[in-house]
Amino acid sequence: MTTLSQDATRPAEAAEQTTPEPVLAVRDVHIHDRAGDREIVHGVSFDLTPGKVVGIVGESGSGKTLTCRAALGILPEHFEISAGSVTVDGTDIATLTPRQWTRLRGSTVSAVFQDPASYLNPSLRVGAQIAEVLRVKTGLKRREARRRALELLEAVRLHDPELVYGQYTFELSGGMLQRVLIAAAIAAGPRVLIADEATTALDVTVQAEILDLLADLRESTxxxxxxxxxxxxxxxxxxxxxxxxxxxxxxxxxPTRAVLDAPRHAYTRLLVDEHESYGLDRFLAAKTSEDPEATKALKALKALKAVKEEAA
Ligand SMILES: Nc1ncnc2c1ncn2[C@@H]1O[C@H](COP(=O)(O)OP(=O)(O)OP(=O)(O)O)[C@@H](O)[C@H]1O
Ligand SMILES: [Mg+2]
Structure with missing residues (x-):
């Protein structure tokens, strides 16, 4: 039921929605490799407002991971942002000390990468590792951290959170590990999650489930x-x-739809052509319609991919 006071707050909310502040703003970022004395990334810009999803595609070695690492403030040793800026919640990260940035990371911008096993400690139970993140990043006490870790394992749709909590990495499948890692990555309530090839190593069904999970987190949080x-x-x-x-x-x-419907660059056209047989059209159509349609298209995509993989 709508109350008068809720109505009264609406105009302000509407105004906020039309001009949301970016949580992460990447502005014309250039990345330079000091060791090879060459520029590797020649200017990347995008804004992430709450709930927005930006995709980066491109061939191997094109600079996708370096761009993500720049946004996370974790470029490899001899790389630097040589021009442009990365702003997190209005603060240029170049002005932060490593300590300040470490505090911000996880609680504002977090990440999951391709190989979940290498980010988890094989000799500790996975639940305890999430609880540890919670204790360090949010200051929760032991018992509270455990309770919250169980909630997170449930939120990433692991069927038996209690069981998984007490398991070790070798006892879990790739898809389960990726869910655990997502749980750890969202533990401190970040506003941005960077998923760099987070589903690439997974089979198509599990990949679709993880993507679905990310879409859900975006919706709900x-x-x-x-x-x-x-x-x-x-x-x-x-x-x-x-x-x-x-x-x-x-x-x-x-906008994804515009780029994929009418690619202007030859390289994008090539990428789109490669995907024709994957049912990209139906996928795009489904994205703009109701959920059941999107689900159907997703199933069709999975089936097509499976057939293609079998043929290969
Ligand atoms: N740690 C590193 N040391 C030296 N060169 C690197 C390092 N990381 C990346 N590079 C170089 O920078 C370029 C961009 O790499 P990056 O990892 O960003 O590509 P990518 O688009 O993520 O590729 P992929 O799709 O294979 O993950 C590549 O030429 C790569 O060889
Ligand atoms: Mg990469």
Whole structure:
């Protein structure tokens, strides 16, 4: 039921919705490799407002991961942001001390990568590792941290959170590990989650489930996402905006539907052509309609991919 006071708050909310502040703003970022004395990434820009999903696609070595690492403030040793800026919640990260940035990371911008096992300690129970993140990042006491970790395991749709809590990495499948890692990544309530090829190593069904989970988190918590993938279908399913990278350049950028429906750059056209047989059209159509349709299209995509993989 709508009350008068709720009505009274509406105009302010509406105003907020029309001009949301970006949680993460990447502005014309150039990345330089001091060791090889060359520029690797030649200017990437995007804004992430709450609930927005930006996709980065492109061939291997095009600079997708370095761009993500720049946004996370964890570039490899001899790399630096040589021009442009990364702003998190209005603060230019270049102005932060490593200590300040570490505090911000996890609680504002978090990430999951391709190989979940390597980010977890094989000799500790996975639940305890999530609880530890909670204790360090949010200051929860032991018992509370355990309770919250169980909630997170449930939120990432692991069927028996109590059981999984007490298990070790070797006891879990790749899909389960990726869910555990997502649980750890969202433990401190970040506003941005960067998923760099987070589903690439998983089989298509599990991949679809994880993407579905990310879409759900976005819906339910307003989490903004950066999704890096080789797979245009992944991007079509999830992203509002897409950047197509090639050799450190953004060759095309725009609303996902516009870019994939009418690619302007030859390289994007090539990517789209490669995906014709994956049912990208139906996927795109489904994204704009009701949920059941999207689900059907997703099933069709999975089936098509499975057939293609079997043939290969
Ligand atoms: N730690 C590193 N040391 C040296 N060169 C690196 C390092 N990381 C990346 N590079 C180089 O920077 C370029 C961009 O790499 P990046 O990892 O960002 O590509 P990518 O688009 O993520 O590729 P992929 O799709 O294979 O993950 C590549 O030429 C790569 O060789
Ligand atoms: Mg990469």
């Amino acid at each position: 307003g989490l903004a996402l950066v999704v890096v993938s080789h797979d245009l279908a992944v991007v079509a399913q999830l992203c509002d905006e897409v950047l197509v990278m090639r050799q450190g350049e953004v060759v095309e950028q725009g």
